Amino acid sequence: MQSSPDYAGRLDRVRQAMAGRGVDLALFSVGADLPYLIGYDAMNLPRLTMLVVPRDGDATLVIPNLEVARVVERPGVFGIRGWAETEDPIDIVAGLSGSPSSVAVGDQTWARNVVDLLGRLPGARWSRATELVGPLRARKDPAEVEALRTAAQAADRVAAQLHAGEIPLVGHTEAEVSAELSRRLLAEGHTHVNFAIVAAGPHAASPHHEAGATVIRPGEVVLCDFGGSFPMADGEPGYCSDITRCVYTGEPPGEFAELYAVLWEAQSAAVAAGTVGTPAEEVDGAARRVITAAGFGDRFIHRTGHGIGIFEHEDPYIVAGNGVPLEGGNAFSIEPGIYLPGRFGARLEDIVVATDDGPDPLNVVEHGLVVVEA
Amino acid sequence: MQSSPDYAGRLDRVRQAMAGRGVDLALFSVGADLPYLIGYDAMNLPRLTMLVVPRDGDATLVIPNLEVARVVERPGVFGIRGWAETEDPIDIVAGLSGSPSSVAVGDQTWARNVVDLLGRLPGARWSRATELVGPLRARKDPAEVEALRTAAQAADRVAAQLHAGEIPLVGHTEAEVSAELSRRLLAEGHTHVNFAIVAAGPHAASPHHEAGATVIRPGEVVLCDFGGSFPMADGEPGYCSDITRCVYTGEPPGEFAELYAVLWEAQSAAVAAGTVGTPAEEVDGAARRVITAAGFGDRFIHRTGHGIGIFEHEDPYIVAGNGVPLEGGNAFSIEPGIYLPGRFGARLEDIVVATDDGPDPLNVVEHGLVVVEA
Numbered sequence: 001m002q003s004s005p006d007y008a009g010r011l012d013r014v015r016q017a018m019a020g021r022g023v024d025l026a027l028f029s030v031g032a033d034l035p036y037l038i039g040y041d042a043m044n045l046p047r048l049t050m051l052v053v054p055r056d057g058d059a060t061l062v063i064p065n066l067e068v069a070r071v072v073e074r075p076g077v078f079g080i081r082g083w084a085e086t087e088d089p090i091d092i093v094a095g096l097s098g099s100p101s102s103v104a105v106g107d108q109t110w111a112r113n114v115v116d117l118l119g120r121l122p123g124a125r126w127s128r129a130t131e132l133v134g135p136l137r138a139r140k141d142p143a144e145v146e147a148l149r150t151a152a153q154a155a156d157r158v159a160a161q162l163h164a165g166e167i168p169l170v171g172h173t174e175a176e177v178s179a180e181l182s183r184r185l186l187a188e189g190h191t192h193v194n195f196a197i198v199a200a201g202p203h204a205a206s207p208h209h210e211a212g213a214t215v216i217r218p219g220e221v222v223l224c225d226f227g228g229s230f231p232m233a234d235g236e237p238g239y240c241s242d243i244t245r246c247v248y249t250g251e252p253p254g255e256f257a258e259l260y261a262v263l264w265e266a267q268s269a270a271v272a273a274g275t276v277g278t279p280a281e282e283v284d285g286a287a288r289r290v291i292t293a294a295g296f297g298d299r300f301i302h303r304t305g306h307g308i309g310i311f312e313h314e315d316p317y318i319v320a321g322n323g324v325p326l327e328g329g330n331a332f333s334i335e336p337g338i339y340l341p342g343r344f345g346a347r348l349e350d351i352v353v354a355t356d357d358g359p360d361p362l363n364v365v366e367h368g369l370v371v372v373e374a
Numbered sequence: 375m376q377s378s379p380d381y382a383g384r385l386d387r388v389r390q391a392m393a394g395r396g397v398d399l400a401l402f403s404v405g406a407d408l409p410y411l412i413g414y415d416a417m418n419l420p421r422l423t424m425l426v427v428p429r430d431g432d433a434t435l436v437i438p439n440l441e442v443a444r445v446v447e448r449p450g451v452f453g454i455r456g457w458a459e460t461e462d463p464i465d466i467v468a469g470l471s472g473s474p475s476s477v478a479v480g481d482q483t484w485a486r487n488v489v490d491l492l493g494r495l496p497g498a499r500w501s502r503a504t505e506l507v508g509p510l511r512a513r514k515d516p517a518e519v520e521a522l523r524t525a526a527q528a529a530d531r532v533a534a535q536l537h538a539g540e541i542p543l544v545g546h547t548e549a550e551v552s553a554e555l556s557r558r559l560l561a562e563g564h565t566h567v568n569f570a571i572v573a574a575g576p577h578a579a580s581p582h583h584e585a586g587a588t589v590i591r592p593g594e595v596v597l598c599d600f601g602g603s604f605p606m607a608d609g610e611p612g613y614c615s616d617i618t619r620c621v622y623t624g625e626p627p628g629e630f631a632e633l634y635a636v637l638w639e640a641q642s643a644a645v646a647a648g649t650v651g652t653p654a655e656e657v658d659g660a661a662r663r664v665i666t667a668a669g670f671g672d673r674f675i676h677r678t679g680h681g682i683g684i685f686e687h688e689d690p691y692i693v694a695g696n697g698v699p700l701e702g703g704n705a706f707s708i709e710p711g712i713y714l715p716g717r718f719g720a721r722l723e724d725i726v727v728a729t730d731d732g733p734d735p736l737n738v739v740e741h742g743l744v745v746v747e748a
């Protein structure tokens with residue numbers, strides 16, 4: 001049994017960041033901050049769960065009574081204040097907050113709670129708590145990297161099944177294939193499916209296409225982008241997978257094969273650029289230069305990637321304008337795409353970790369355009 | 375093919391509610407408001423999607439360029455403003471907002487966006503947009519009721535498989551059973567699994583227990599609470615299922631059977647109380663009186679239920695203190711529970727619709743405590 005993450009140390013580093021930024025109070029609710037800081041993943045429901053962290057006081061988890069038994073208690077790290085169905089949790093949070101002049105709130109906290117707290121903490125300056133915890137979450141420790149690798153390997157197994165023709169495509173709807181990918185992500189050990197994009201033919205030109213009732217036909221690309229959350233030990237947060245592979249139902253036309261070759265070269269270049277010390281925007285540039293040189297620059301309509309960890313999209317973002325150099329332990333997607341509206345599109349995605357020895361790609365399943373029988 | 379929901383009418387009613395409450399501007403982002411108002415379900419990711427609704431101006435959906443192709447355009451209902459990866463979407467929203475003195479924001483909007491908008495819309499009074507749209511969403515029209523019924527029937531089929539012993543329990547972990555329930559929810563037509571609580575033995579005393587590595591043994595209760603989102607037509611929002619059933623791995627001891635009999639009587643009483651015109655808290659009271667009379671009042675530690683629709687938990691809440699009378703088309707869970715910490719617990723849940731002809735229970739699968747072979 002591996003040891004638990006050092007939650008006390010993580011909260012200490014948040015408090016150091018609060019001191020550095022003059023933040024008196026940090027509030028964390030749903031999303032990846034809580035699992036990272038105290039090992040508890042709050043349910044994304046209207047009942048408020050909120051970790052109240054005064055810079056110089058004890059941290060308290062305000063949580064519905066009926067969910068108190070879900071929490072692994074960590075004495076010395078945080079206390080627990082359960083609330084009954086007829087109590088107002090905003091009152092409780094306000095009572096624990098004192099009179100802060102500067103409050104930082106976690107990214108995914110529901111707006112309803114922010115709105116209610118605005119009136120209860122008057123005069124406070126509000127900021128994003130991700131400025132405090134984002135840089136910490138972005139530097140994965142070795143156990144986190146191994147958790148991401150385990151998740152990536154499970155996603156790779158599903159991709160290998162797709163490549164091997166084990167997932168029926170032609171004659172089935174995108175939605176059916178999406179459900180089958182979801183079932184296989186669970187069968188390979190994920191506890192939750194985060195998304196399973198299946199985009200056939202012209203739909204592959206829509207990067208975040210919602211799988212629908214369209215039936216997959218012979219002679220078209222099928223873009224599959226899927227991922228989920230893979231558990232660590234009981235009571236520890238899970239880590240995410242995220243992979244994109246394209247298959248073609250029959251022999252692809254030369255035009256598509258050429259486009260895919262450009263994409264693969266661009267993706268490889270960006271993976272190779274993912275080294276410690278390289279600004280994130282340079283990694284984006286490495287992919288974009290290849291695609292632009294091939295004449296598709298205006299058809300690569302999104303950034304090259306996003307950080308990944310307990311949540312699918314987090315720091316660091318691999319995007320123009322982000323000049324922050326990569327650090328060891330940064331984990332991120334490299335997923336350039338080329339999209340020709342009305343015709344077709346393609347994307348190729350791996351998760352990569354920046355290490356002192358260079359980029360460590362976690363997804364190693366076949367990168368080529370695999371032809372599946374029509 | 376059924377016709378689309380009347381999105382224009384829904385936005386008109388939001389504007390009427392804005393006028394009634396003196397709200398100049400409503401902002402809707404992730405969560406169930408957008409699917410309800412315009413048929414588009416935004417991805418729950420950091421890139422901002424936001425519907426900007428001035429009370430007296432045109433509605434505009436601000437959305438990442440790479441997701442524009444996901445949107446079914448509805449001319450006359452809302453316009454689209456895509457944003458590129460290097461633009462600041464907050465700038466765009468602020469530019470569309472004018473100088474409102476009163477802003478309402480959707481419940482699940484990420485706090486990071488509220489924080490950024492606080493500085494861009496200075497002096498505005500902020501409120502919860504759920505005060506505008508919650509009462510609308512709570513009154514389901516006939517097509518929505520049928521969508522909920524279809525979802526409930528799919529969940530019932532999974533519960534029937536559980537009852538029939540088709541899902542292996544003894545010797546398997548809670549997490550494995552949770553994954554199996556999830557796979558079956560997808561196989562029965564759901565597109566997403568929202569949760570699959572599996573709580574064995576003493577864990578059944580934790581209402582929102584997270585399924586873990588505990589192996590299920592002979593002679594204990596297994597509480598299963600699961601649900602997902604079931605699709606309507608392509609491009610229309612899905613509706614949720616949510617059901618709880620308990621099974622026992624072998625013959626239950628008399629003490630547990632008696633507890634379950636109390637629970638079943640309480641649940642039946644609350645279902646029967648779910649009539650148009652009855653205050654929500656009276657429905658809660660109907661269940662609570664039965665459980666209290668049997669001596670378990672302090673072991674029923676949560677409200678009786680929650681509204682359900684595009685999202686799992688929404689208005690109306692069936693809870694003490696909510697004196698609002700039920701209206702026709704209100705859809706909600708009835709799910710009392712009795713929890714004895716360290717020993718066991720039980721919960722029984724159906725989705726019910728209040729109609730002019732009385733309560734319409736959508737879940738009709740066996741309500742008794744089913745014994746599965748150990």
